[in-house]
Amino acid sequence: MQAQRLSRRSFWLLLLIPLTLASYFGWQYFKSPKEQTHLPTARVERGNLQDQVTATGTLKPANYVDVGAQISGQLTHLHVEVGDQVEAGQLLAEIDARVLEANVAASRAQLRAQAAQLRDRQAQLQLAKHHYQRQQNLRADDAVTEEALQQAEASYLSSQAQVEQLQAQIEQNQSSLAADEANLEYARILAPISGTVVSISARQGQTLNANQQAPVILQVADLSQMRVETRVSEADISRLRPGMPAYFTTLGSQNQRWQGQLLRIEPTPVIENNVVLYNAPFDVENRRGQLLPQMTAQVFFVVAQTDNALLIPTAALQRVQRNQYQVRVLAADGSQQLREVQIGVNNRIQAEVLSGLEEGEVVVLQTGGQQNRATGNNTGNINRPTGMPRL
Numbered sequence: 243m244q245a246q247r248l249s250r251r252s253f254w255l256l257l258l259i260p261l262t263l264a265s266y267f268g269w270q271y272f273k274s275p276k277e278q279t280h281l282p283t284a285r286v287e288r289g290n291l292q293d294q295v296t297a298t299g300t301l302k303p304a305n306y307v308d309v310g311a312q313i314s315g316q317l318t319h320l321h322v323e324v325g326d327q328v329e330a331g332q333l334l335a336e337i338d339a340r341v342l343e344a345n346v347a348a349s350r351a352q353l354r355a356q357a358a359q360l361r362d363r364q365a366q367l368q369l370a371k372h373h374y375q376r377q378q379n380l381r382a383d384d385a386v387t388e389e390a391l392q393q394a395e396a397s398y399l400s401s402q403a404q405v406e407q408l409q410a411q412i413e414q415n416q417s418s419l420a421a422d423e424a425n426l427e428y429a430r431i432l433a434p435i436s437g438t439v440v441s442i443s444a445r446q447g448q449t450l451n452a453n454q455q456a457p458v459i460l461q462v463a464d465l466s467q468m469r470v471e472t473r474v475s476e477a478d479i480s481r482l483r484p485g486m487p488a489y490f491t492t493l494g495s496q497n498q499r500w501q502g503q504l505l506r507i508e509p510t511p512v513i514e515n516n517v518v519l520y521n522a523p524f525d526v527e528n529r530r531g532q533l534l535p536q537m538t539a540q541v542f543f544v545v546a547q548t549d550n551a552l553l554i555p556t557a558a559l560q561r562v563q564r565n566q567y568q569v570r571v572l573a574a575d576g577s578q579q580l581r582e583v584q585i586g587v588n589n590r591i592q593a594e595v596l597s598g599l600e601e602g603e604v605v606v607l608q609t610g611g612q613q614n615r616a617t618g619n620n621t622g623n624i625n626r627p628t629g630m631p632r633l
Contacts, residue, residue, distance in 0.1 A: 282607040284555050286599045292547040293589040295481050299472035301537040303463035304525050310456035312428040320446040328433040339429035349419035356412045363408050367401035374398040437464040468528045472541045473519040481545050488524050490539040500526040546587045552595040558605040570606040
């Protein structure tokens, strides 16, 4: 009898344990709707937000000159090397000038000979003038014939013409001498601007031919101001405007930003891998010389920005119609409330809340498909680098 009681008690005890556990877990399950549904949520917080257009760019000097040769000849001396600092007017290179010096000497000698000829012609003119005047006086007294007077007049006018002709020849040769002297000066290649020698294309002893195209010897650039040549895709170019702020980082200095303002949007596109890109340049100061030509820049054009604003993820937004949104606010008891909000700056990841929410409130996030249909955003574009084709 005692054994039967123990057996019956064990049976009820074993049956009571799983019932108790089931009751406990059921109570835990239904206690909180938030925990039941495991809804993705986010809290309304304050922060800074920027709406940006990202792109890649290449650094170039804002002011540079390709220094070339205006005359042909052998490059006899090269006085600089890559990296040298030069001042405007400094001698950079020299071309063999022996032929040019000979041309200048010949032109000067010819001018001296013509000057002597001019003095002789002027003396002949003076003599012809006096003879003509005497013939006029004698003709007045009827002492010479009319023919003699006419011959004297013709001789005088001929002497005048010869003097004028020689003077014109002298002016022509003076112009030729000026050209020869200029070519002689071109044999000495001077720095057109102050800056740094960034490249040298010719070598000492090389023969330069400037008859068809001016050969480039070296490049001098002012590296105190750099230009960022930025290529922006056609999908983003309409969001840019001249004068808007921009900044960039380089591969070697991710934590340092260089600031500038967009100069212009160049209308001629470049097509790379079937992607249409437009150049959007801006300048930055480079007083410390940290930026060098051909560096790669990660560029950010600031379309809009706000500081210390209420922010929520864009995944919480439901588009009602153009520029009108709703969000689901989660209460402490797990209930949800649909609320209209006004949105400011929106970078497709976070959005500024202008009205409709308070700091600390919890909003319900939507799934990817729901968010695309509600907000019209293509989440696949988030963080996609400008100019890269969609996969």
